[in-house]
Amino acid sequence: MPPIHKVAVIQLHCKPLQLESNHQRACAFIRSAATQGCELAVLPEYHLTNWVPKDPKFLPACDQWQKYLSSYKSLAKELKICIVPGTIVERHKDADKNEDKLLNVAYFINNDGEIIGKYVKKNLWLPEREHLTSSGRDVHEVFDTPLGKVGMLICWDLAFPEAFRELIAQGAKIIIIPTFWTLNDCIPEGLARNPSAEALFLDSTLTARTYENTCAIIFANGGGPPGRGYAGLSQxxxxxxxxxVRLGSAAEGIAVVDLDLQILEDAERNYQVRADLARHDWHYDYRHSRKEKL
Structure with missing residues:
Protein backbone atom coordinates (compact mmCIF):
# COMPACT_ATOMS: atom_id res chain seq x y z
CA MET A 1 0.00 0.00 0.00
CA PRO A 2 1.24 3.53 -0.77
CA PRO A 3 2.19 5.47 2.34
CA ILE A 4 0.28 8.15 4.21
CA HIS A 5 2.33 11.29 4.93
CA LYS A 6 1.42 13.91 7.51
CA VAL A 7 2.14 17.34 6.05
CA ALA A 8 1.67 20.93 7.19
CA VAL A 9 0.83 23.91 5.01
CA ILE A 10 1.68 27.23 6.66
CA GLN A 11 -0.14 30.42 5.66
CA LEU A 12 2.18 33.15 6.90
CA HIS A 13 1.49 36.88 7.04
CA CYS A 14 4.57 38.03 5.11
CA LYS A 15 5.10 41.45 6.63
CA PRO A 16 7.08 43.71 4.26
CA LEU A 17 10.82 43.55 4.95
CA GLN A 18 10.41 42.31 8.53
CA LEU A 19 12.72 39.38 7.89
CA GLU A 20 13.52 38.43 11.45
CA SER A 21 9.93 38.66 12.66
CA ASN A 22 8.65 36.67 9.69
CA HIS A 23 11.37 34.09 10.18
CA GLN A 24 10.66 33.63 13.88
CA ARG A 25 6.94 33.13 13.28
CA ALA A 26 7.71 30.69 10.46
CA CYS A 27 9.98 28.70 12.78
CA ALA A 28 7.28 28.63 15.46
CA PHE A 29 4.79 27.18 12.97
CA ILE A 30 7.34 24.59 11.82
CA ARG A 31 7.96 23.57 15.43
CA SER A 32 4.21 23.20 15.89
CA ALA A 33 4.06 21.00 12.79
CA ALA A 34 6.88 18.82 14.12
CA THR A 35 5.15 18.34 17.49
CA GLN A 36 2.09 17.10 15.56
CA GLY A 37 4.18 14.47 13.83
CA CYS A 38 4.46 16.15 10.44
CA GLU A 39 7.06 14.91 7.97
CA LEU A 40 6.95 18.09 5.88
CA ALA A 41 6.18 21.79 6.43
CA VAL A 42 5.72 24.23 3.54
CA LEU A 43 5.88 28.04 3.71
CA PRO A 44 4.66 30.67 1.19
CA GLU A 45 6.56 32.52 -1.52
CA TYR A 46 8.33 35.75 -0.42
CA HIS A 47 7.67 34.75 3.18
CA LEU A 48 10.67 36.71 4.51
CA THR A 49 10.41 39.95 2.53
CA ASN A 50 6.95 40.20 0.98
CA TRP A 51 7.04 41.58 -2.60
CA VAL A 52 8.21 45.21 -2.38
CA PRO A 53 11.03 45.33 -4.99
CA LYS A 54 11.07 49.12 -5.31
CA ASP A 55 11.67 49.68 -1.62
CA PRO A 56 15.34 50.70 -1.15
CA LYS A 57 15.66 48.10 1.62
CA PHE A 58 14.59 45.22 -0.60
CA LEU A 59 17.90 44.53 -2.36
CA PRO A 60 19.99 44.56 0.85
CA ALA A 61 17.43 42.17 2.36
CA CYS A 62 18.01 39.78 -0.54
CA ASP A 63 21.69 39.60 0.40
CA GLN A 64 20.75 37.79 3.62
CA TRP A 65 19.43 34.65 1.92
CA GLN A 66 22.26 32.39 3.09
CA LYS A 67 21.66 33.29 6.74
CA TYR A 68 18.03 32.22 6.64
CA LEU A 69 18.58 29.18 4.45
CA SER A 70 21.20 27.97 6.91
CA SER A 71 18.77 28.52 9.79
CA TYR A 72 16.10 26.39 8.11
CA LYS A 73 18.64 23.64 7.45
CA SER A 74 19.56 23.58 11.14
CA LEU A 75 15.90 23.58 12.16
CA ALA A 76 15.09 20.66 9.85
CA LYS A 77 17.95 18.65 11.30
CA GLU A 78 16.97 19.50 14.88
CA LEU A 79 13.29 18.64 14.43
CA LYS A 80 13.79 15.78 11.96
CA ILE A 81 11.28 17.35 9.58
CA CYS A 82 11.48 18.19 5.90
CA ILE A 83 11.03 21.89 5.13
CA VAL A 84 10.24 23.82 1.98
CA PRO A 85 10.90 27.37 3.25
CA GLY A 86 8.62 28.99 0.71
CA THR A 87 10.83 31.03 -1.56
CA ILE A 88 13.83 33.13 -0.69
CA VAL A 89 14.93 35.92 -3.02
CA GLU A 90 18.67 35.83 -3.62
CA ARG A 91 20.90 38.55 -5.07
CA HIS A 92 23.77 37.23 -7.20
CA LYS A 93 26.36 38.76 -9.48
CA ASP A 94 25.78 38.02 -13.16
CA ALA A 95 29.35 37.73 -14.43
CA ASP A 96 28.31 37.78 -18.09
CA LYS A 97 26.49 41.09 -17.77
CA ASN A 98 28.54 42.49 -14.87
CA GLU A 99 25.39 43.32 -12.95
CA ASP A 100 23.26 41.97 -10.13
CA LYS A 101 20.42 39.54 -10.70
CA LEU A 102 17.63 38.45 -8.40
CA LEU A 103 16.48 34.83 -8.26
CA ASN A 104 13.29 33.64 -6.59
CA VAL A 105 14.28 30.23 -5.23
CA ALA A 106 12.48 27.33 -3.55
CA TYR A 107 14.49 24.67 -1.70
CA PHE A 108 13.57 21.22 -0.44
CA ILE A 109 15.44 20.53 2.81
CA ASN A 110 15.26 16.95 4.06
CA ASN A 111 14.94 15.81 7.67
CA ASP A 112 18.72 15.60 7.98
CA GLY A 113 19.04 19.29 7.19
CA GLU A 114 20.39 18.68 3.68
CA ILE A 115 19.25 20.48 0.53
CA ILE A 116 18.05 17.81 -1.88
CA GLY A 117 16.06 20.03 -4.26
CA LYS A 118 16.28 23.53 -5.66
CA TYR A 119 14.00 25.35 -8.12
CA VAL A 120 14.30 28.86 -9.54
CA LYS A 121 10.98 30.39 -10.60
CA LYS A 122 10.46 30.06 -14.34
CA ASN A 123 7.15 31.74 -15.20
CA LEU A 124 7.38 35.27 -13.81
CA TRP A 125 4.23 37.24 -13.06
CA LEU A 126 4.06 40.50 -15.06
CA PRO A 127 5.26 42.86 -12.27
CA GLU A 128 8.17 40.50 -11.49
CA ARG A 129 9.72 40.62 -14.93
CA GLU A 130 11.30 44.01 -14.33
CA HIS A 131 13.17 42.68 -11.29
CA LEU A 132 13.67 38.91 -11.35
CA THR A 133 15.66 36.58 -13.59
CA SER A 134 13.74 33.51 -14.76
CA SER A 135 15.20 30.01 -14.91
CA GLY A 136 14.34 30.22 -18.61
CA ARG A 137 14.69 26.99 -20.54
CA ASP A 138 16.15 25.00 -17.66
CA VAL A 139 14.34 21.68 -17.31
CA HIS A 140 11.88 21.22 -14.45
CA GLU A 141 13.48 18.67 -12.10
CA VAL A 142 11.96 15.98 -9.90
CA PHE A 143 13.61 15.14 -6.58
CA ASP A 144 13.73 11.91 -4.59
CA THR A 145 12.62 12.84 -1.07
CA PRO A 146 11.45 11.05 2.07
CA LEU A 147 7.91 11.57 0.72
CA GLY A 148 8.73 10.07 -2.67
CA LYS A 149 9.19 11.86 -5.98
CA VAL A 150 8.46 15.56 -5.59
CA GLY A 151 8.40 18.47 -8.01
CA MET A 152 8.38 22.16 -7.10
CA LEU A 153 6.72 25.08 -8.85
CA ILE A 154 6.21 28.67 -7.71
CA CYS A 155 3.05 30.79 -7.87
CA TRP A 156 2.38 31.81 -11.51
CA ASP A 157 3.82 28.50 -12.70
CA LEU A 158 0.40 27.18 -11.69
CA ALA A 159 -1.06 28.73 -14.85
CA PHE A 160 1.03 26.55 -17.16
CA PRO A 161 -0.04 22.90 -17.62
CA GLU A 162 3.25 22.26 -19.43
CA ALA A 163 5.17 22.72 -16.18
CA PHE A 164 3.12 19.99 -14.52
CA ARG A 165 3.42 17.66 -17.50
CA GLU A 166 7.22 17.98 -17.42
CA LEU A 167 7.24 16.96 -13.76
CA ILE A 168 4.67 14.21 -14.10
CA ALA A 169 6.54 12.68 -17.03
CA GLN A 170 9.48 12.24 -14.64
CA GLY A 171 7.33 10.45 -12.07
CA ALA A 172 6.47 13.25 -9.61
CA LYS A 173 3.55 12.34 -7.37
CA ILE A 174 3.54 15.48 -5.19
CA ILE A 175 3.86 19.04 -6.51
CA ILE A 176 4.73 21.72 -3.94
CA ILE A 177 3.78 25.30 -4.84
CA PRO A 178 4.85 28.18 -2.55
CA THR A 179 2.80 31.21 -3.58
CA PHE A 180 2.20 34.89 -2.90
CA TRP A 181 -1.08 35.42 -4.78
CA THR A 182 -3.46 38.18 -3.79
CA LEU A 183 -7.02 39.11 -4.70
CA ASN A 184 -5.63 42.33 -6.18
CA ASP A 185 -3.66 40.45 -8.87
CA CYS A 186 -6.46 41.30 -11.28
CA ILE A 187 -7.22 44.26 -13.52
CA PRO A 188 -10.02 46.66 -12.41
CA GLU A 189 -12.34 45.32 -15.11
CA GLY A 190 -11.94 41.80 -13.75
CA LEU A 191 -12.51 42.90 -10.15
CA ALA A 192 -15.64 44.77 -11.24
CA ARG A 193 -17.03 41.54 -12.67
CA ASN A 194 -15.97 39.41 -9.72
CA PRO A 195 -14.08 40.74 -6.67
CA SER A 196 -13.12 37.14 -5.89
CA ALA A 197 -11.90 36.33 -9.39
CA GLU A 198 -8.42 35.35 -8.21
CA ALA A 199 -9.80 33.07 -5.50
CA LEU A 200 -11.89 31.37 -8.19
CA PHE A 201 -8.75 31.02 -10.33
CA LEU A 202 -6.84 29.36 -7.48
CA ASP A 203 -9.50 26.96 -6.27
CA SER A 204 -10.58 25.80 -9.71
CA THR A 205 -7.10 25.52 -11.22
CA LEU A 206 -5.58 23.68 -8.26
CA THR A 207 -8.28 21.03 -8.36
CA ALA A 208 -8.10 20.75 -12.14
CA ARG A 209 -4.33 20.23 -12.08
CA THR A 210 -4.63 17.33 -9.65
CA TYR A 211 -7.18 15.60 -11.87
CA GLU A 212 -5.36 16.13 -15.15
CA ASN A 213 -2.06 14.90 -13.68
CA THR A 214 -3.24 12.40 -11.02
CA CYS A 215 -0.98 14.17 -8.53
CA ALA A 216 -1.23 15.83 -5.12
CA ILE A 217 -0.58 19.56 -4.72
CA ILE A 218 0.65 21.24 -1.55
CA PHE A 219 -0.16 24.93 -2.01
CA ALA A 220 1.07 27.46 0.57
CA ASN A 221 -0.05 31.05 -0.01
CA GLY A 222 0.63 34.23 1.91
CA GLY A 223 -2.05 35.50 4.26
CA GLY A 224 -2.78 38.60 6.25
CA PRO A 225 -5.41 40.86 7.82
CA PRO A 226 -8.82 41.06 6.12
CA GLY A 227 -9.53 43.88 3.72
CA ARG A 228 -5.97 44.15 2.40
CA GLY A 229 -6.34 41.87 -0.59
CA TYR A 230 -4.71 38.73 0.81
CA ALA A 231 -6.17 35.60 -0.77
CA GLY A 232 -4.93 32.88 1.56
CA LEU A 233 -6.64 29.62 0.50
CA SER A 234 -3.59 27.49 1.33
CA GLN A 235 -4.54 23.87 0.79
CA VAL A 245 -7.61 20.67 3.97
CA ARG A 246 -8.09 24.32 3.04
CA LEU A 247 -7.53 27.52 4.98
CA GLY A 248 -10.67 29.32 3.89
CA SER A 249 -9.78 32.76 5.18
CA ALA A 250 -6.68 34.87 4.57
CA ALA A 251 -5.68 34.81 8.23
CA GLU A 252 -2.26 33.52 9.25
CA GLY A 253 -2.38 29.90 10.32
CA ILE A 254 -1.35 26.27 9.86
CA ALA A 255 -3.21 23.25 8.57
CA VAL A 256 -2.06 19.67 9.15
CA VAL A 257 -3.39 16.77 7.13
CA ASP A 258 -2.74 13.10 6.37
CA LEU A 259 -1.91 12.82 2.68
CA ASP A 260 -2.87 9.31 1.55
CA LEU A 261 -1.02 8.55 -1.68
CA GLN A 262 -3.38 5.66 -2.38
CA ILE A 263 -5.76 8.33 -3.70
CA LEU A 264 -3.31 9.03 -6.51
CA GLU A 265 -3.12 5.36 -7.42
CA ASP A 266 -6.91 5.14 -7.50
CA ALA A 267 -7.15 8.24 -9.70
CA GLU A 268 -4.51 6.95 -12.08
CA ARG A 269 -6.27 3.60 -12.36
CA ASN A 270 -9.43 5.52 -13.27
CA TYR A 271 -7.98 8.11 -15.69
CA GLN A 272 -4.67 6.51 -16.78
CA VAL A 273 -3.09 9.91 -17.48
CA ARG A 274 0.44 8.76 -16.65
CA ALA A 275 -0.02 5.63 -18.72
CA ASP A 276 -0.94 7.74 -21.75
CA LEU A 277 2.02 10.07 -21.23
CA ALA A 278 4.35 7.06 -21.17
CA ARG A 279 3.15 5.69 -24.52
CA HIS A 280 5.74 5.76 -27.32
CA ASP A 281 3.08 7.04 -29.76
CA TRP A 282 1.62 9.70 -27.46
CA HIS A 283 0.33 12.37 -29.83
CA TYR A 284 1.15 15.47 -27.76
CA ASP A 285 4.91 15.01 -27.98
CA TYR A 286 5.70 18.56 -29.09
CA ARG A 287 6.73 21.91 -27.71
CA HIS A 288 4.61 25.00 -28.13
CA SER A 289 5.70 27.68 -30.63
CA ARG A 290 8.93 25.94 -31.53
CA LYS A 291 9.80 24.79 -35.04
CA GLU A 292 12.32 22.08 -35.68
CA LYS A 293 15.43 23.34 -37.41
CA LEU A 294 15.94 21.74 -40.78
Missing amino acids: VVVPLVGPL
Missing part, protein backbone atom coordinates in the same frame (compact mmCIF):
# COMPACT_ATOMS: atom_id res chain seq x y z
CA VAL A 236 -3.53 20.29 0.11
CA VAL A 237 -5.42 19.02 -2.93
CA VAL A 238 -5.84 15.59 -4.52
CA PRO A 239 -7.94 14.18 -7.36
CA LEU A 240 -11.27 12.48 -6.61
CA VAL A 241 -11.56 14.43 -3.34
CA GLY A 242 -10.40 18.00 -3.97
CA PRO A 243 -8.94 19.87 -0.98
CA LEU A 244 -8.12 17.54 1.91
Whole structure:
Protein backbone atom coordinates (compact mmCIF):
# COMPACT_ATOMS: atom_id res chain seq x y z
CA MET A 1 0.00 0.00 0.00
CA PRO A 2 1.24 3.53 -0.77
CA PRO A 3 2.19 5.47 2.34
CA ILE A 4 0.28 8.15 4.21
CA HIS A 5 2.33 11.29 4.93
CA LYS A 6 1.42 13.91 7.51
CA VAL A 7 2.14 17.34 6.05
CA ALA A 8 1.67 20.93 7.19
CA VAL A 9 0.83 23.91 5.01
CA ILE A 10 1.68 27.23 6.66
CA GLN A 11 -0.14 30.42 5.66
CA LEU A 12 2.18 33.15 6.90
CA HIS A 13 1.49 36.88 7.04
CA CYS A 14 4.57 38.03 5.11
CA LYS A 15 5.10 41.45 6.63
CA PRO A 16 7.08 43.71 4.26
CA LEU A 17 10.82 43.55 4.95
CA GLN A 18 10.41 42.31 8.53
CA LEU A 19 12.72 39.38 7.89
CA GLU A 20 13.52 38.43 11.45
CA SER A 21 9.93 38.66 12.66
CA ASN A 22 8.65 36.67 9.69
CA HIS A 23 11.37 34.09 10.18
CA GLN A 24 10.66 33.63 13.88
CA ARG A 25 6.94 33.13 13.28
CA ALA A 26 7.71 30.69 10.46
CA CYS A 27 9.98 28.70 12.78
CA ALA A 28 7.28 28.63 15.46
CA PHE A 29 4.79 27.18 12.97
CA ILE A 30 7.34 24.59 11.82
CA ARG A 31 7.96 23.57 15.43
CA SER A 32 4.21 23.20 15.89
CA ALA A 33 4.06 21.00 12.79
CA ALA A 34 6.88 18.82 14.12
CA THR A 35 5.15 18.34 17.49
CA GLN A 36 2.09 17.10 15.56
CA GLY A 37 4.18 14.47 13.83
CA CYS A 38 4.46 16.15 10.44
CA GLU A 39 7.06 14.91 7.97
CA LEU A 40 6.95 18.09 5.88
CA ALA A 41 6.18 21.79 6.43
CA VAL A 42 5.72 24.23 3.54
CA LEU A 43 5.88 28.04 3.71
CA PRO A 44 4.66 30.67 1.19
CA GLU A 45 6.56 32.52 -1.52
CA TYR A 46 8.33 35.75 -0.42
CA HIS A 47 7.67 34.75 3.18
CA LEU A 48 10.67 36.71 4.51
CA THR A 49 10.41 39.95 2.53
CA ASN A 50 6.95 40.20 0.98
CA TRP A 51 7.04 41.58 -2.60
CA VAL A 52 8.21 45.21 -2.38
CA PRO A 53 11.03 45.33 -4.99
CA LYS A 54 11.07 49.12 -5.31
CA ASP A 55 11.67 49.68 -1.62
CA PRO A 56 15.34 50.70 -1.15
CA LYS A 57 15.66 48.10 1.62
CA PHE A 58 14.59 45.22 -0.60
CA LEU A 59 17.90 44.53 -2.36
CA PRO A 60 19.99 44.56 0.85
CA ALA A 61 17.43 42.17 2.36
CA CYS A 62 18.01 39.78 -0.54
CA ASP A 63 21.69 39.60 0.40
CA GLN A 64 20.75 37.79 3.62
CA TRP A 65 19.43 34.65 1.92
CA GLN A 66 22.26 32.39 3.09
CA LYS A 67 21.66 33.29 6.74
CA TYR A 68 18.03 32.22 6.64
CA LEU A 69 18.58 29.18 4.45
CA SER A 70 21.20 27.97 6.91
CA SER A 71 18.77 28.52 9.79
CA TYR A 72 16.10 26.39 8.11
CA LYS A 73 18.64 23.64 7.45
CA SER A 74 19.56 23.58 11.14
CA LEU A 75 15.90 23.58 12.16
CA ALA A 76 15.09 20.66 9.85
CA LYS A 77 17.95 18.65 11.30
CA GLU A 78 16.97 19.50 14.88
CA LEU A 79 13.29 18.64 14.43
CA LYS A 80 13.79 15.78 11.96
CA ILE A 81 11.28 17.35 9.58
CA CYS A 82 11.48 18.19 5.90
CA ILE A 83 11.03 21.89 5.13
CA VAL A 84 10.24 23.82 1.98
CA PRO A 85 10.90 27.37 3.25
CA GLY A 86 8.62 28.99 0.71
CA THR A 87 10.83 31.03 -1.56
CA ILE A 88 13.83 33.13 -0.69
CA VAL A 89 14.93 35.92 -3.02
CA GLU A 90 18.67 35.83 -3.62
CA ARG A 91 20.90 38.55 -5.07
CA HIS A 92 23.77 37.23 -7.20
CA LYS A 93 26.36 38.76 -9.48
CA ASP A 94 25.78 38.02 -13.16
CA ALA A 95 29.35 37.73 -14.43
CA ASP A 96 28.31 37.78 -18.09
CA LYS A 97 26.49 41.09 -17.77
CA ASN A 98 28.54 42.49 -14.87
CA GLU A 99 25.39 43.32 -12.95
CA ASP A 100 23.26 41.97 -10.13
CA LYS A 101 20.42 39.54 -10.70
CA LEU A 102 17.63 38.45 -8.40
CA LEU A 103 16.48 34.83 -8.26
CA ASN A 104 13.29 33.64 -6.59
CA VAL A 105 14.28 30.23 -5.23
CA ALA A 106 12.48 27.33 -3.55
CA TYR A 107 14.49 24.67 -1.70
CA PHE A 108 13.57 21.22 -0.44
CA ILE A 109 15.44 20.53 2.81
CA ASN A 110 15.26 16.95 4.06
CA ASN A 111 14.94 15.81 7.67
CA ASP A 112 18.72 15.60 7.98
CA GLY A 113 19.04 19.29 7.19
CA GLU A 114 20.39 18.68 3.68
CA ILE A 115 19.25 20.48 0.53
CA ILE A 116 18.05 17.81 -1.88
CA GLY A 117 16.06 20.03 -4.26
CA LYS A 118 16.28 23.53 -5.66
CA TYR A 119 14.00 25.35 -8.12
CA VAL A 120 14.30 28.86 -9.54
CA LYS A 121 10.98 30.39 -10.60
CA LYS A 122 10.46 30.06 -14.34
CA ASN A 123 7.15 31.74 -15.20
CA LEU A 124 7.38 35.27 -13.81
CA TRP A 125 4.23 37.24 -13.06
CA LEU A 126 4.06 40.50 -15.06
CA PRO A 127 5.26 42.86 -12.27
CA GLU A 128 8.17 40.50 -11.49
CA ARG A 129 9.72 40.62 -14.93
CA GLU A 130 11.30 44.01 -14.33
CA HIS A 131 13.17 42.68 -11.29
CA LEU A 132 13.67 38.91 -11.35
CA THR A 133 15.66 36.58 -13.59
CA SER A 134 13.74 33.51 -14.76
CA SER A 135 15.20 30.01 -14.91
CA GLY A 136 14.34 30.22 -18.61
CA ARG A 137 14.69 26.99 -20.54
CA ASP A 138 16.15 25.00 -17.66
CA VAL A 139 14.34 21.68 -17.31
CA HIS A 140 11.88 21.22 -14.45
CA GLU A 141 13.48 18.67 -12.10
CA VAL A 142 11.96 15.98 -9.90
CA PHE A 143 13.61 15.14 -6.58
CA ASP A 144 13.73 11.91 -4.59
CA THR A 145 12.62 12.84 -1.07
CA PRO A 146 11.45 11.05 2.07
CA LEU A 147 7.91 11.57 0.72
CA GLY A 148 8.73 10.07 -2.67
CA LYS A 149 9.19 11.86 -5.98
CA VAL A 150 8.46 15.56 -5.59
CA GLY A 151 8.40 18.47 -8.01
CA MET A 152 8.38 22.16 -7.10
CA LEU A 153 6.72 25.08 -8.85
CA ILE A 154 6.21 28.67 -7.71
CA CYS A 155 3.05 30.79 -7.87
CA TRP A 156 2.38 31.81 -11.51
CA ASP A 157 3.82 28.50 -12.70
CA LEU A 158 0.40 27.18 -11.69
CA ALA A 159 -1.06 28.73 -14.85
CA PHE A 160 1.03 26.55 -17.16
CA PRO A 161 -0.04 22.90 -17.62
CA GLU A 162 3.25 22.26 -19.43
CA ALA A 163 5.17 22.72 -16.18
CA PHE A 164 3.12 19.99 -14.52
CA ARG A 165 3.42 17.66 -17.50
CA GLU A 166 7.22 17.98 -17.42
CA LEU A 167 7.24 16.96 -13.76
CA ILE A 168 4.67 14.21 -14.10
CA ALA A 169 6.54 12.68 -17.03
CA GLN A 170 9.48 12.24 -14.64
CA GLY A 171 7.33 10.45 -12.07
CA ALA A 172 6.47 13.25 -9.61
CA LYS A 173 3.55 12.34 -7.37
CA ILE A 174 3.54 15.48 -5.19
CA ILE A 175 3.86 19.04 -6.51
CA ILE A 176 4.73 21.72 -3.94
CA ILE A 177 3.78 25.30 -4.84
CA PRO A 178 4.85 28.18 -2.55
CA THR A 179 2.80 31.21 -3.58
CA PHE A 180 2.20 34.89 -2.90
CA TRP A 181 -1.08 35.42 -4.78
CA THR A 182 -3.46 38.18 -3.79
CA LEU A 183 -7.02 39.11 -4.70
CA ASN A 184 -5.63 42.33 -6.18
CA ASP A 185 -3.66 40.45 -8.87
CA CYS A 186 -6.46 41.30 -11.28
CA ILE A 187 -7.22 44.26 -13.52
CA PRO A 188 -10.02 46.66 -12.41
CA GLU A 189 -12.34 45.32 -15.11
CA GLY A 190 -11.94 41.80 -13.75
CA LEU A 191 -12.51 42.90 -10.15
CA ALA A 192 -15.64 44.77 -11.24
CA ARG A 193 -17.03 41.54 -12.67
CA ASN A 194 -15.97 39.41 -9.72
CA PRO A 195 -14.08 40.74 -6.67
CA SER A 196 -13.12 37.14 -5.89
CA ALA A 197 -11.90 36.33 -9.39
CA GLU A 198 -8.42 35.35 -8.21
CA ALA A 199 -9.80 33.07 -5.50
CA LEU A 200 -11.89 31.37 -8.19
CA PHE A 201 -8.75 31.02 -10.33
CA LEU A 202 -6.84 29.36 -7.48
CA ASP A 203 -9.50 26.96 -6.27
CA SER A 204 -10.58 25.80 -9.71
CA THR A 205 -7.10 25.52 -11.22
CA LEU A 206 -5.58 23.68 -8.26
CA THR A 207 -8.28 21.03 -8.36
CA ALA A 208 -8.10 20.75 -12.14
CA ARG A 209 -4.33 20.23 -12.08
CA THR A 210 -4.63 17.33 -9.65
CA TYR A 211 -7.18 15.60 -11.87
CA GLU A 212 -5.36 16.13 -15.15
CA ASN A 213 -2.06 14.90 -13.68
CA THR A 214 -3.24 12.40 -11.02
CA CYS A 215 -0.98 14.17 -8.53
CA ALA A 216 -1.23 15.83 -5.12
CA ILE A 217 -0.58 19.56 -4.72
CA ILE A 218 0.65 21.24 -1.55
CA PHE A 219 -0.16 24.93 -2.01
CA ALA A 220 1.07 27.46 0.57
CA ASN A 221 -0.05 31.05 -0.01
CA GLY A 222 0.63 34.23 1.91
CA GLY A 223 -2.05 35.50 4.26
CA GLY A 224 -2.78 38.60 6.25
CA PRO A 225 -5.41 40.86 7.82
CA PRO A 226 -8.82 41.06 6.12
CA GLY A 227 -9.53 43.88 3.72
CA ARG A 228 -5.97 44.15 2.40
CA GLY A 229 -6.34 41.87 -0.59
CA TYR A 230 -4.71 38.73 0.81
CA ALA A 231 -6.17 35.60 -0.77
CA GLY A 232 -4.93 32.88 1.56
CA LEU A 233 -6.64 29.62 0.50
CA SER A 234 -3.59 27.49 1.33
CA GLN A 235 -4.54 23.87 0.79
CA VAL A 236 -3.53 20.29 0.11
CA VAL A 237 -5.42 19.02 -2.93
CA VAL A 238 -5.84 15.59 -4.52
CA PRO A 239 -7.94 14.18 -7.36
CA LEU A 240 -11.27 12.48 -6.61
CA VAL A 241 -11.56 14.43 -3.34
CA GLY A 242 -10.40 18.00 -3.97
CA PRO A 243 -8.94 19.87 -0.98
CA LEU A 244 -8.12 17.54 1.91
CA VAL A 245 -7.61 20.67 3.97
CA ARG A 246 -8.09 24.32 3.04
CA LEU A 247 -7.53 27.52 4.98
CA GLY A 248 -10.67 29.32 3.89
CA SER A 249 -9.78 32.76 5.18
CA ALA A 250 -6.68 34.87 4.57
CA ALA A 251 -5.68 34.81 8.23
CA GLU A 252 -2.26 33.52 9.25
CA GLY A 253 -2.38 29.90 10.32
CA ILE A 254 -1.35 26.27 9.86
CA ALA A 255 -3.21 23.25 8.57
CA VAL A 256 -2.06 19.67 9.15
CA VAL A 257 -3.39 16.77 7.13
CA ASP A 258 -2.74 13.10 6.37
CA LEU A 259 -1.91 12.82 2.68
CA ASP A 260 -2.87 9.31 1.55
CA LEU A 261 -1.02 8.55 -1.68
CA GLN A 262 -3.38 5.66 -2.38
CA ILE A 263 -5.76 8.33 -3.70
CA LEU A 264 -3.31 9.03 -6.51
CA GLU A 265 -3.12 5.36 -7.42
CA ASP A 266 -6.91 5.14 -7.50
CA ALA A 267 -7.15 8.24 -9.70
CA GLU A 268 -4.51 6.95 -12.08
CA ARG A 269 -6.27 3.60 -12.36
CA ASN A 270 -9.43 5.52 -13.27
CA TYR A 271 -7.98 8.11 -15.69
CA GLN A 272 -4.67 6.51 -16.78
CA VAL A 273 -3.09 9.91 -17.48
CA ARG A 274 0.44 8.76 -16.65
CA ALA A 275 -0.02 5.63 -18.72
CA ASP A 276 -0.94 7.74 -21.75
CA LEU A 277 2.02 10.07 -21.23
CA ALA A 278 4.35 7.06 -21.17
CA ARG A 279 3.15 5.69 -24.52
CA HIS A 280 5.74 5.76 -27.32
CA ASP A 281 3.08 7.04 -29.76
CA TRP A 282 1.62 9.70 -27.46
CA HIS A 283 0.33 12.37 -29.83
CA TYR A 284 1.15 15.47 -27.76
CA ASP A 285 4.91 15.01 -27.98
CA TYR A 286 5.70 18.56 -29.09
CA ARG A 287 6.73 21.91 -27.71
CA HIS A 288 4.61 25.00 -28.13
CA SER A 289 5.70 27.68 -30.63
CA ARG A 290 8.93 25.94 -31.53
CA LYS A 291 9.80 24.79 -35.04
CA GLU A 292 12.32 22.08 -35.68
CA LYS A 293 15.43 23.34 -37.41
CA LEU A 294 15.94 21.74 -40.78
